[in-house]
Amino acid sequence: MKYLTLAATTLFATQAWADTPELVVYTYDSFVAEWGPGPVIEAAFEAECACDLKFVGMGDGAALLARLKLEGARSDADLVLGLDTSLIAAAKETGLFAPATVNADYDLPVTWEDDSFAPYDWGYFAFVHNADLTPPANFRALADSDLKIVIQDPRSSTPGLGLLMWVKDAYGDEAPAIWEGLADNVVTVTKGWSEAYGLFLEGEADMVLSYTTSPAYHLIAEEDATKAAAAFDEGHYMQIEVVGKLAGSDQPELADQFMQFMVSDAAQSVLPTTNWMYPAVTPQGGLPESFEPLIEPGKALLIPNDDVPALREEALAEWLSALSQ
Structure with missing residues (x-):
């Protein structure tokens, strides 16, 4: 009798698991790291969706599109x-x-209008350095210095691509000369952000391409005030990260539910201290105090979405030419 009861219970549990819908989300590696927002968001969404949310990490943001x-x-x-x-x-x-x-009351520096993608966080690219270093005030000064930097490959990394757009937006036709000047400052080019930031922390470079919000991580997670972001007077390029639903999804309603969840307070409140970016919707509790001393760019740079593809090819060619010499 006990065997029959156990068998029936096992059969019921197996059937219930088989009936649980699975929602697959491709994302970047740092999002699903144990210290990233993925585990928290997975648990919170599964508590309301009666589904199995499966994050699949694959490199950096640009690698997602290639996949x-x-x-x-x-x-x-x-x-x-x-x-x-x-x-x-x-x-x-x-x-x-x-x-x-x-549906969201976005708190972004720009008006958001898109029929396919929803923003969930945003930030400004910046070069992070040790606080005892006097940083350059712009790209020209960086190129004229002996400082060593680590950057990411724009073909596989969204920060790497953002850097190309940053230089192109700030300098236009002078961008090739800026890259020629920066070439001897570049220690290495990594596939993604995590590898680059790790090299910086290991002392392999003086500065690393990251975000103005990166020092907040060190303050909150490590009680370490030795990291800072350099303020560049030509402005800082903005990144807005988004989530989108695939037309081939076999769980379209769940996908819509997840997109709406990502702008809810349950998700937005955890992003500042797990993904270390500004939330797209201000959480009910506001931002952490450690965000208050972060640098505020004097000018926000952002190339319109539709203009990026053509500029990307031009900027990539300029970057490759400068770094191959």
């Missing part, structure tokens, strides 16, 4: 989380994304 292009309509993903404003136009060109409606 989707490779898989095409055969992709197992229902959503992609981690593309940004520099990749939206290219993502739409694939025809793989479906329209989506998300």
Whole structure:
């Protein structure tokens, strides 16, 4: 009798698990790290969706789009989380994304209007350094210095692509000369942000391409005030990270629910101290105190989404030419 009861219970549990819908979200590695927002958001969303949320990490943000292009309509993903404003136009060109409606009171430096992608956080790119270093005030000064920097590859990394757009937006036709000057400052180019930041922390470079919010991590997580972000007088390039639903998703309603969840207070409140970015919607409790001393760019730079693809090819060619010499 006990055996029959156990067998029936096991059969019921197996059937219940089989009936649980699975929602697959492609994202970048740092999002799903144990210290990232992924584990917290997974638990919170599963508590309300009665589903199995599966995050799949794959490198950096730009690598997500490359993976989707490779898989095409055969992709197992229902959503992609981690593309940004520099990749939206290219993502739409694939025809793989479906329209989506998300209701949110966004607190962004720009007005958001898009019928496929919803922003969940944003920030400004910056070069992070040890606080005892006197940083350069702009790219020209950096190029004239002996400082060593670590940057990310724009072909696989959204910060790397953001850096290309930053230089291009700030200097236009003078961008090739800026890259020629910066070439001997670059210690190495990594595939993604995590590897680059790790090299900086290991003392392999004086500065690393990251975000104005990065010092907040060290303050909160490590009680370490020795890191700072350099303020550049030509302005700082903005990154807005987005989530989008794939047209081939077999869980479209769950995908819509997840997109709406990402702008809810449950998700937005954890992003500042796990993804170390500004939330797209101000949490009910506001921002952490450690965000107050962060540098405020005097000028926010952002190239319109539709203009990025053409400029990207031009800027990439200039970057490759300068670093190959």
